[in-house]
Amino acid sequence: MRAWQAKPLQKLMQITIRLYGSLRDILPSENKGQTRLDLPAGSTVGDALKKVGLPDDGYYTAVNGENIDQNSRPLEDGDYVLVFAPAAGG
Amino acid sequence: MFGYTGKILHVNLTDHTLEIEEPPESFYRDYIGGSLMGLYYLWKHSPAEIDALDSRNTLTFALAGPVGLPVSGQSRCTATCKSPTTGGVADSQAGGFWPAELKFAGFDAIVIHGASDTPVYLSIIDGEPKLHDAAHLWGKTTLDVDETLKEELNDKKIEIAQIGISGEKLANFAAVMNMSNRAWGRTGIGAVMGSKKLKAIVVRGSQKVEAADKKAVLALSKQGAKDLEPSGMARFGKYGTAGSVMGQQGGGGLPSYNWSSGVMETLEEAEAISGERLYDEILAGAAEEKQDRKGRDTCYACIVRCKRVVENEWRENPLIPEYGGPEYETIATFGSYCGVSDLHAVTYANQLCNEYGVDTISCGATISWAMECYENGVITKEDTGGIELNFGNAEAMIEMLKLTLNREGFGDVLAEGSAKAADRLGKGHEYLLTVKGQELPAHMPHVKRSLGLIYATNPFGADHQSSDHDPVYHPKLYEGKPGRPGYKKFLEPLGLTRPQHPKVLNEEKVEFALKTQYTFSAADTISVCQFVYGSSWQLYGPQDMANLMEMATGWDMSVDDIQEIGRKRLNLMRAYNAREGLTRDDDTLPRKLLTKALKGGRSDGIMIEEEELENAKNSYFEQAGWDQVTGNPTRATLEAVDLGWVADDLGL
Numbered sequence: 001m002r003a004w005q006a007k008p009l010q011k012l013m014q015i016t017i018r019l020y021g022s023l024r025d026i027l028p029s030e031n032k033g034q035t036r037l038d039l040p041a042g043s044t045v046g047d048a049l050k051k052v053g054l055p056d057d058g059y060y061t062a063v064n065g066e067n068i069d070q071n072s073r074p075l076e077d078g079d080y081v082l083v084f085a086p087a088a089g090g
Numbered sequence: 091m092f093g094y095t096g097k098i099l100h101v102n103l104t105d106h107t108l109e110i111e112e113p114p115e116s117f118y119r120d121y122i123g124g125s126l127m128g129l130y131y132l133w134k135h136s137p138a139e140i141d142a143l144d145s146r147n148t149l150t151f152a153l154a155g156p157v158g159l160p161v162s163g164q165s166r167c168t169a170t171c172k173s174p175t176t177g178g179v180a181d182s183q184a185g186g187f188w189p190a191e192l193k194f195a196g197f198d199a200i201v202i203h204g205a206s207d208t209p210v211y212l213s214i215i216d217g218e219p220k221l222h223d224a225a226h227l228w229g230k231t232t233l234d235v236d237e238t239l240k241e242e243l244n245d246k247k248i249e250i251a252q253i254g255i256s257g258e259k260l261a262n263f264a265a266v267m268n269m270s271n272r273a274w275g276r277t278g279i280g281a282v283m284g285s286k287k288l289k290a291i292v293v294r295g296s297q298k299v300e301a302a303d304k305k306a307v308l309a310l311s312k313q314g315a316k317d318l319e320p321s322g323m324a325r326f327g328k329y330g331t332a333g334s335v336m337g338q339q340g341g342g343g344l345p346s347y348n349w350s351s352g353v354m355e356t357l358e359e360a361e362a363i364s365g366e367r368l369y370d371e372i373l374a375g376a377a378e379e380k381q382d383r384k385g386r387d388t389c390y391a392c393i394v395r396c397k398r399v400v401e402n403e404w405r406e407n408p409l410i411p412e413y414g415g416p417e418y419e420t421i422a423t424f425g426s427y428c429g430v431s432d433l434h435a436v437t438y439a440n441q442l443c444n445e446y447g448v449d450t451i452s453c454g455a456t457i458s459w460a461m462e463c464y465e466n467g468v469i470t471k472e473d474t475g476g477i478e479l480n481f482g483n484a485e486a487m488i489e490m491l492k493l494t495l496n497r498e499g500f501g502d503v504l505a506e507g508s509a510k511a512a513d514r515l516g517k518g519h520e521y522l523l524t525v526k527g528q529e530l531p532a533h534m535p536h537v538k539r540s541l542g543l544i545y546a547t548n549p550f551g552a553d554h555q556s557s558d559h560d561p562v563y564h565p566k567l568y569e570g571k572p573g574r575p576g577y578k579k580f581l582e583p584l585g586l587t588r589p590q591h592p593k594v595l596n597e598e599k600v601e602f603a604l605k606t607q608y609t610f611s612a613a614d615t616i617s618v619c620q621f622v623y624g625s626s627w628q629l630y631g632p633q634d635m636a637n638l639m640e641m642a643t644g645w646d647m648s649v650d651d652i653q654e655i656g657r658k659r660l661n662l663m664r665a666y667n668a669r670e671g672l673t674r675d676d677d678t679l680p681r682k683l684l685t686k687a688l689k690g691g692r693s694d695g696i697m698i699e700e701e702e703l704e705n706a707k708n709s710y711f712e713q714a715g716w717d718q719v720t721g722n723p724t725r726a727t728l729e730a731v732d733l734g735w736v737a738d739d740l741g742l
Contacts, residue, residue, distance in 0.1 A: 020366070032370070054574075055571035084341065086337055087341070087559075
């Protein structure tokens, strides 16, 4: 009889993401563009974007107030991610 | 002839006579309507190099074939004359219901000649034009005039285009308003109308617009309704142009503190003036979460409904729904330009501008210029009459705005616009944000590099609605991804297949600027809304623009034809400016942008390089077929767009 082997528990982290402009309507309206996400440890900004249903690039993003240029940047537990859509005319 | 009424009204205000012209269809095919038609009349009827407030300045309001059809984005009208702001062509578009109603009243255009000795207003009711005394309207605010005329003519459904008190007082940035909240805002057209003592134009009628292919128009309309959600235009309609405030902040492109920075100092300050905040707190119906029903307005037959309706107060001053809510541009000029993060104050500033009839862009930017002068001691409390005009001081901003609108105290200087104010004071030129005398709109060429080229070269001064913006040509946004449609679909038919990064200004980007400028130029001629038919806002696109023109008129129309219409209008504008004495030397950016780097945010340290701009101008003039030294169209180019007679007039 084979011994039962527990799968190692996947380590999760929690971040907060805030979506600006019309992007905020991706979330339920009562969220007003902000929600908490549980993501596997080692997830990136791009992963967070995908988790809320957005393409993983093509936006201006900031983490904890710092502008970032690469959405491959890893996130840490408690991070606060801001997402802005580039504006055309108007 | 389909689409058009076939009638153009000529109004001579000097001798109070009216004449109806019925041009042949060939004239309409040559000059289409909107801006191109207005330019034709300006060229033919106004002598060269007159002052813009001379009675011989010809002011035209013109439509094109699609106006009045039951489809989104067609109720647009262009006003054209010589500009008191730039000394070149004045050109501005407005929407609302007035444009469609002018067509229903029986005319494709109104051409206004001369000037009246006393205030008058014009009415066109069911094909019958008439001039009336307007002494009783002079000195009244826009909403007051709206209500007075509706009562006087006993018809609540009349549409009214009018100047406000600032137009009467010849403010350099006076606008022509309709609905008391839609503006022919830019280039000082309200001052020209004021100089003619024409207070208002009332239109009302029941004439139907006959489309060549009615079924196709209805099918296009149905297609728009189907595409409203997936295209993203439903969300654009929900937040309006104000929805882009935070995107600008995030990208370092929100002009702040008179363009010393591309961001408000803190995220919270930017959030405080965002479109989301406007929607959540100030739109009518916000308290009961019924903004989408009560807090949004539209233009004739448009399903996008992007206009704001507010209902709130600022310091016990009611924010009145009829005056509408601020667009992105207004939020920027009275908000971030002035360092003000009080959205209620910005909304009140918007209301005052609509009440008195001024362009919110130039007016707000003039006050932010005065603020930077004040911060640097160039002007003092002695100049301002005791007002502490620091960045961020909302009360001071409103107080100075009121003085400006009434032309009282230092406000009389500011009503000249910032460039003329600096000349009058003999100081403050280093803080100006003007091109050809007109203040910059609120999109920054530091992060949208081709926009700097268009700001510098555009015939009626820096303009953000004369070409598409760089982000849509970003390789990632051009291609699109699941969940985000790419712009390729709309740009490829224009021949734009070489996407570039927004901060690059190379030959490919110049091509992008020029070709999209042709498209936007066509939209202002065909009289359609750039938010609905533009190459980036995507309910419809350039192919639909061509189709709509064909459905309306029955004329064969391709995207290439659309581009040629835009090219012809741009060439005629440029030729007009050449006639009035403008040259390549006028095609530059404010010294501040070329000598001072931005501070803070994603655009920290960025400055516009003059060499890059000059190289881009060389490439632009070459691609446009214009002379490298003067920047003016050559005979060959004018002949290529059927404007050989213009080359003759210019002696080319």
